[in-house]
Amino acid sequence: MKPTFLQVVQVFQIEGMVALGKMLNPATNTITKNLDHARYVIDVLDILHDKTSGNLDADELRFLETTRSTLKLNFVEESGNPSAPPQVEAS
16 A cells, blocks of 8 residues: 555644653553654644645645644643643643
8 A cells, every 4th residue: 555645744743742752652552742853743744845846736735734833833832831741630
């Protein structure tokens, strides 16, 4: 099975959210925060956005832009208090 562009972006979306402490790390089943790695993921998505400009359909572009915006907003939020423990919502 060949991955789609949306699946590639989704991999980075999940990786970014894990690095921001917003999702459980599937490898350790814990919440961790690594802002350096989150910044790296955002930078990779920015490069993808620049390099694919004009080559994406509307759904692909919307998903990429939404993912970038969400990660950037969460990065700013988490950067404001990097020493605070990650917030875990009760399910």
